C-alpha cells in the first residue's frame with residue numbers, strides 16, 4: 057500500500073552453473089528481499105455513516121442528538137459518526153436492562169441462556185473476518201492479531217461461559233448461585249471486542265443483563281456486536297451498548313439501578329470508579345494498569361526468550377495492560393541477549409494494520425502517541441540509552457518505532473510508569489533475590505514472566521512475585537478458562553474461568 061513501510065533485507069544467492077541464477081543475479085550478489093504488500097480487503101465491512109446507541113434491542117439516536125467521530129488511527133481519516141449517549145440515555149439503558157433482567161433474560165433457565173451464548177459464539181466465528189477487519193480499522197492493531205487473537209478469543213469466551221450457564225450448581229457446589237442483576241461494564245480501547253466478551257459472556261451466563269460503555273476511540277466493534285445480539289434474537293434489553301464520553305461512564309457507575317460494576321482501563325479512572333461505588337452494595341471488579349517484569353535467567357533458552365520478549369512488549373503496539381515492559385536480564389547474559397534483541401527488532405515490520413505482514417500497527421490515538429513520545433523523551437533526558445531500529449514509518453497515521461532502552465535505572469520514569477506503547481526498558485540483576493526485589497518494586501501487580509530452564513526456580517519465583525498472572529517460558533498467553541487480574545494498583549477481582557463467573561453471582565445457602 058502506498059505510503060506504508062516496507063522493510064528490506066537481503067540474502068546471498070547460491071552460485072549457479074553459468075554464474076547467473078534464476079533471479080538474473082551474478083554469483084554472490086544479494087537478492088533484494090522485500091515483503092510485497094498483502095492488504096486484507098476492507099469490503100467485508102459495511103461501515104454505516106452513522107451509528108446509534110443500542111438500547112432495549114433497538115438502535116436509537118442519543119437524546120439531544122449529539123454525535124462524535126471515530127477515526128482510523130492508521131490514516132487519521134474519519135470512519136463513522138457515532139451517537140453520544142447522555143445521562144438520560146444511561147437511565148433508559150439501565151431501565152431496559154432491569155426490565156429484561158426481571159421479565160425475560162433473568163427468567164430463562166440456564167440451558168436456555170446457554171443456547172443464546174452458543175449462538176453468539178457461533179455468529180462471532182461466522183463473522184470473524186468482518187470483526188477482525190473492523191477492529192483493525194478502528195483500533196490500529198495489526199490484522200494478524202485481530203484475526204488470530206482478539207476475535208477467536210472473544211468467541212471462545214462465549215463458548216466457555218455458555219458451557220457454565222446451566223451448570224452453576226456444579227460451579228458452586230452446595231450453594232445457590234443467583235444473578236446480581238444489572239451489570240455496568242466499561243471497557244478500554246486496546247482490546248475492544250475481547251474486553252467486551254470478557255465482560256458480557258460471564259454476566260449473561262449467570263443471568264445478569266448489561267449496559268456496556270465502549271471507549272470513545274473504539275466504539276465500532278461493540279456496535280457491530282449489537283447487530284450480533286439482534287441476529288441471535290437476544291431478548292431486548294439483555295445487552296445495551298452506550299458509546300459516549302467518560303462522564304457518562306461515571307453516570308453509569310453511579311446509577312442506582314446498577315448492581316455490579318466491571319471496569320478495565322487506567323488506574324487513575326479505576327480510583328474514581330472505586331470512589332463512585334463507595335458506600336453502596338454494588339459489586340466491583342477493577343482491571344487496571346501494569347508494569348510487568350519479564351525476567352530472563354542465564355540458563356534460559358535465549359532465542360525463545362527473545363521471541364517471548366518481543367511478543368511481551370511489541371504485541372498490540374505494547375498497548376497491553378499486562379505487557380512485559382520491564383525486561384530484567386541476568387547480568388552475565390545481558391550483552392548477548394541485548395544483541396539478539398536488537399537484531400530481532402530490525403525485522404519487525406511497522407505499518408498498515410490491514411497488511412497481513414504487519415507486526416506493529418498504529419497507536420490508538422494522537423493523545424496516546426503524544427503520551428508515548430513524552431515518556432520516551434523522559435527516558436533520554438534521564439540518561440537511559442535509546443535504541444530504535446531504522447525503519448520507515450508511514451507518512452500519515454499515529455505510528456511509533458519499536459523502542460528499546462538500556463542503561464535504565466529503577467528511578468527512571470520509563471521503569472516506573474505505564475507507557476502503554478512499544479517501549480521496552482532493560483534492567484539487569486545478579487541473583488534471584490535481586491530479580492524479585494526489582495520485579496516487585498512497582499505499585500502495580502498484574503503480570504510477570506520468568507525464563508529459565510529450571511522448574512524449581514519457576515515455582516520459587518512464582519511464589520514470590522506479586523503479580524496476578526505469571527507466565528513461565530512464554531508471555532501474553534490468554535485462555536477463557538484461566539483467571540486474570542491484579543494486585544495493588546492493578547486492581548482486584550478476576551476475569552476468566554470460574555473466578556470470572558463468581559464475580560457475577562450472589563451465592564446463597566441451599
Ligand code: NDP
Nearest residue numbers: 243244270271272301302305306321322325344345377476
Ligand atoms: P481510561 O481509563 O480513561 O479509559 C478506559 C475507559 O474508561 C474508557 O471507556 C473511558 O471512556 C472510560 N472513562 C474515562 N473516564 C471515565 C470516568 N471518569 N468514569 C467512568 N469511565 C471513564 O484510559 P485512557 O483511554 O484515557 O488511557 C489512559 C492511559 O490509561 C493509557 O495511556 C494507559 O496507560 C492506560 N490504560 C490502561 C488500560 C488497561 O487495560 N490497563 C486500558 C486503557 C488505557 P472514554 O474512552 O470515553 O474516555
